[in-house]
Amino acid sequence: MLQTDMVHGSSENQTTSTEAITEDEILLQDQQLKRIEDEQKSAPLVGDKCSLFSLVALYDPDTSSAFFSKANELTEVYSDIRFIRGDGNCFYRAVLVGLVEIMLADKEKLRKFITSSKEWTEKLVKLGFPDWTCTDFCEFFIEFLQNIYDGKDNADAVFKNLNDDNTANYLLMFFRLITSGHLKENAAHYEPFIGEGLTLAQYCETEIEAMWKESDHLAIIALVKATNIRLRIEYMDRSEAPNGGWHHNLPDGNDDASFVPDITLLYRPGHYDLIYKKPAVAS
């Protein structure tokens, strides 16, 4: 797992080794973490939609020619990008925003998603998540959707909420819970992919349910299944893609010809942003 997407929930609790770390080193580490965190915070949680050329502009054609040319190539197919803050939640946040955009435009899909979110509430409790707290996250999420459905919140209000830490954290936690829920529900299927002698429950606890923890491939598959979306991930770097290709369609097994993604993410090492296809033009 790439670690550029800097994460730490509570740095003071996360010292993993006590050997040979001096107080100065800890202090230095804390300062570094603080700096990274401040840097993260200078970016909004969810950026405005902007031209994909702003991605191209990030790369120097001489010093990062590979990324520069790939970014250019992407502009042939995609028109816009929405930058997501790199805080370890970016995958979940990007999918959340992508889904919300779909639901803002399609009331029927919104209705269906409200129904499935309610089903998830029951399922999660059945899977053994503590009833009271878990239900709170679910109800908060459902209310957020219901307010869109009832016309109480328009797109502006929704994006304001998505950019508010408190609200967004609750929504993201729901996504983490259903991701974990999907894995647990299908434990027999996913258990073999979990390494290092961890049980699936332990994996979920440390990798999925913990906020500001980056997603790995298993988390991605599980959230895609849990939310029932079709997701395409475009890679900036061919070596990062699972099959050596430039993009990956999820759920697995979808070939390009028939696949119409609901949401497309751009993966740059350790980070996900949302990208949007150019509107189809009659040739």
Added chain:
Amino acid sequence: MDSKASTSSGALRALSMELKNLQSQPVEGFTIDVNEENLFVWSVGIYGPPKTLYQGGYFKATIRFPSNYPYSPPSMKFTTKVWHPNVYENGDLCISILHAPIDDPQSGELPCERWNPTQSVRTILLSVISLLNEPNTSSPANVDASVMYRKWKEDTDPEYAKIVKKQVEESKKVAQKEGVSVPETIEEYCVKWAPPQQDDVLDGIDFNDDFGYDYDDDDDDDEEEEDGCGSDYADDDEDSGQGEN
């Protein structure tokens, strides 16, 4: 202290909800006292569970919540002297549920029942009650207490029980001074303190139960909790002998 301070209004929301919930459905064996001015610090009183060494005891502790609660765990510190393998000499309680999940490649210990945002004060308190009577000696915070506990369990040395009982007696004086009447029998302890809506009132007294976050119904009830206190948290205040680990 915590630079994710912007999340603190979310923490306040969670804390006031939890407080309300605990006031309407108390956890048996606990009193909770919160100054509404500062929801980030709670004072709790723990009644020693009947039929255990701690019977009749009244142990006070402080729970401190971080500004990004419930995404990060609170910490808990006993203000009453508690001689226990998982309590540091300064009173800090070391229990896996209060630790953020971390990968710890060095210790080889598996993370177990770590903190996650669906945990709550309720699940913490239930874990604490369970831990009081069933210490986790695999990674002790107080090594001396842990060794003593083992000897007591093996029936080779009664010292552990002696110290605990002495502390219980001392804590009774405090209870008396504060006008707190500590339940001494299981009936008192449960009936008086059980959540009103719970059907299985008497089941609540199964101290060996792995309370709280138990989603797979298999046999992990019997597993020892491994929280790596002795090794991971050596830089936590006083060195109460973890060096021997």
